[in-house]
Amino acid sequence: xxxxxxxxxxxxxxxxTDDPLACWHALRASxxxxxxxxxxxxxxxxxxxxxxxxDDARVEDELRALFERTSEVxxxxxxxxxxxxxxxxxxxxPDLDRVAQFAGxxxxxxxxxxxxxxxxxxxxxxxxxxxxxxxxxxxxxxxRLDSPRTRIPAGSVGIAGEHTGAxxxxxxxxxxxxGRTPLALFDAxxxxxxxxxxxxTVRFEPIDMRAFDRLSEGR
Amino acid sequence: xxxxxxxxxxxxxxxxDLGRFGxxxxxxxxxxxxxxxxxxxxxxLLGNDxxxxxxxxxxxxxxxxxxxxxxxxLAGANAPEAKLSNGTTDRPLPVWTPTPVRAGxxxxxxxxTGGSRSYLCLDGGIASEPVLGSRATHVPSAVGPAVLQTNxxxxxxxxxRGVLLAPLDASRRRDIEQVLTRCTLRITPGAQHDRxxxxxxxxxxxxxxxxxxxxxxxxxxxxxxxxDTPDASMRSEAVLTGAIQIxxxxxxxxxxxxxxxxxxxxxxxxxxxxxxxxxxxxxxRETIRFEWVTRDxxxxxxxxxxxxxxxxxxxxxxxxxxxxxAS
Numbered sequence: 001x002x003x004x005x006x007x008x009x010x011x012x013x014x015x016x017t018d019d020p021l022a023c024w025h026a027l028r029a030s031x032x033x034x035x036x037x038x039x040x041x042x043x044x045x046x047x048x049x050x051x052x053x054x055d056d057a058r059v060e061d062e063l064r065a066l067f068e069r070t071s072e073v074x075x076x077x078x079x080x081x082x083x084x085x086x087x088x089x090x091x092x093x094p095d096l097d098r099v100a101q102f103a104g105x106x107x108x109x110x111x112x113x114x115x116x117x118x119x120x121x122x123x124x125x126x127x128x129x130x131x132x133x134x135x136x137x138x139x140x141x142x143x144r145l146d147s148p149r150t151r152i153p154a155g156s157v158g159i160a161g162e163h164t165g166a167x168x169x170x171x172x173x174x175x176x177x178x179g180r181t182p183l184a185l186f187d188a189x190x191x192x193x194x195x196x197x198x199x200x201t202v203r204f205e206p207i208d209m210r211a212f213d214r215l216s217e218g219r
Numbered sequence: 220x221x222x223x224x225x226x227x228x229x230x231x232x233x234x235x236d237l238g239r240f241g242x243x244x245x246x247x248x249x250x251x252x253x254x255x256x257x258x259x260x261x262x263x264l265l266g267n268d269x270x271x272x273x274x275x276x277x278x279x280x281x282x283x284x285x286x287x288x289x290x291x292x293l294a295g296a297n298a299p300e301a302k303l304s305n306g307t308t309d310r311p312l313p314v315w316t317p318t319p320v321r322a323g324x325x326x327x328x329x330x331x332t333g334g335s336r337s338y339l340c341l342d343g344g345i346a347s348e349p350v351l352g353s354r355a356t357h358v359p360s361a362v363g364p365a366v367l368q369t370n371x372x373x374x375x376x377x378x379x380r381g382v383l384l385a386p387l388d389a390s391r392r393r394d395i396e397q398v399l400t401r402c403t404l405r406i407t408p409g410a411q412h413d414r415x416x417x418x419x420x421x422x423x424x425x426x427x428x429x430x431x432x433x434x435x436x437x438x439x440x441x442x443x444x445x446x447d448t449p450d451a452s453m454r455s456e457a458v459l460t461g462a463i464q465i466x467x468x469x470x471x472x473x474x475x476x477x478x479x480x481x482x483x484x485x486x487x488x489x490x491x492x493x494x495x496x497x498x499x500x501x502x503x504r505e506t507i508r509f510e511w512v513t514r515d516x517x518x519x520x521x522x523x524x525x526x527x528x529x530x531x532x533x534x535x536x537x538x539x540x541x542x543x544x545a546s
Contacts, residue, residue: 006410006413007407007408007514008408008409008410008412008459008462008486008489009407009409009459009461009462009489009491009492009514009517010407010489010491010492010514010515010517010518010521011459011492011517012459012489014410014456014457024244036240036241037240037241037242037243037249038243038244039243039244039457039480039481040244040457041454041455041456041457041481042454042455042456043454043456044410044456044457045457046410046456046457046458046459048240048459051492051517051518051521052521052522052525054518056514123455123481124244124245124246124480125246125455125457125479125480125481126246126455126479126480126481127246127359127360127479128245128246128247128248128360128362129245129246130246132455169360169361171359171360186245186246188247188350188351188362188363189350192245193242193245193247193351194245194246198244
């Protein structure tokens with residue numbers, strides 16, 4: 001299905017597409033003038049332009065031509081595979097029982113099913129380096145908390161709806177917390193700053209508290 | 220390198236430039252000055268690059284010690300009690316007026332009135348280490364320089380010497396204050412506009428909204444008549460500074476410079492670029508209205524604002540006063 005274009009302000013377009021990642025790559029490589037930022041979301045990509053000199057028809061024509069050219073090229077970057085160590089100890093997993101209860105499973109079964117799949121980074125958003133991972137076992141789909149926690153520790157691994165992910169910063173959050181990773185997921189002074197990139201694959205590997213402490217020391 | 224030291228940070232003082240763009244796919248939001256118009260003009264009056272980093276102060280300003288000579292310019296909302304002290308005498312520091320300051324002096328900005336943000340621009344700009352291409356502070360995610368605390372010192376960049384400093388003239392000052400105190404914000408349809416009913420679109424412009432106490436750099440919550448929102452939930456999509464989300468209780472929330480990169484509430488409308496500086500100056504409990512305009516009208520308003528900025532003369536170094544190569 002060709003992407004559909006809708007202006008979401010005088011300075012931005014929402015591009016509805018079933019492949020936001022490919023669309024994002026095509027736009028980044030396009031060299032189109034005046035682009036300030038390109039933001040992929042679920043089922044869409046937003047392009048923000050400098051306001052000066054914008055013209056509806058010209059921008060729409062340029063983008064349509066771009067998508068015709070790139071439809072057969074697709075995404076050319078190699079996704080990376082990551083293994084994130086996660087400690088599922090009760091101290092880090094205040095909502096593991098809730099997820100288990102919702103699924104009708106034991107805590108051990110939840111951990112088993114959470115560490116089994118290879119997930120895909122579908123969207124990065126909410127906060128720097130926060131990846132929405134798709135591929136969560138159906139039985140683990142759990143609604144987010146009714147009222148979000150005001151502050152949760154960095155590295156917390158959670159589940160909300162059909163997604164799982166890890167919080168790079170200590171922020172507010174409404175996901176069900178089932179564990180914690182000792183790895184730094186975002187550091188603005190590193191290059192690249194975010195561990196996960198769009199399209200990368202992620203597996204979770206269970207570790208115990210000793211391994212967590214050992215791996216945390218390097219941070 | 221020249222330095223200033225924060226003696227007392229005020230209510231919320233941060234380092235801001237015009238923002239961090241190009242990293243939203245990493246989840247990194249733009250941050251930047253809440254009132255970019257005032258930052259640009261304050262910098263112009265000093266002969267700085269418009270994007271030079273300055274101190275953004277909110278509602279109650281900072282106290283600052285100057286360890287070296289500098290030229291400063293307050294820009295944005297008024298700070299009627301702002302005064303410079305050299306230890307023996309005090310003198311006021313009026314807004315929009317480039318003013319030389321001697322090493323050893325101090326500045327107390329005090330209450331900010333007639334708006335919510337005032338910028339202390341400094342010749343050469345604040346030269347803290349850029350992060351992902353910008354010196355802006357994104358407060359919620361702590362990307363960029365830390366929120367300023369007592370005893371934080373900030374380095375200043377290489378100044379343009381020998382410039383002829385003049386305050387902003389009264390006529391342009393009136394024009395700019397009109398932009399900053401605008402209480403009817405112009406809007407165009409937002410990313411999820413087509414999911415709202417015509418009734419909802421009309422409701423947004425039919426009544427006044429009051430800025431709630433929950434108004435900060437991340438977003439401005441409004442109270443007023445509720446607006447019908449689409450029933451179906453939506454998955455997170457990209458948002459924009461100035462996007463007006465309708466939250467499940469039917470209230471509008473204007474996403475602002477410290478917003479996240481994506482959001483899960485439908486966006487009915489987007490405030491036009493030319494009216495974003497007015498959002499940066501709005502205060503809690505003030506009332507605002509919205510007015511639909513076309514995209515072409517929105518772009519024309521941007522061009523007009525650009526012309527107003529460009530009409531403020533940039534001081535240029537005098538031939539003999541220019542400093543040699545940077546030391």
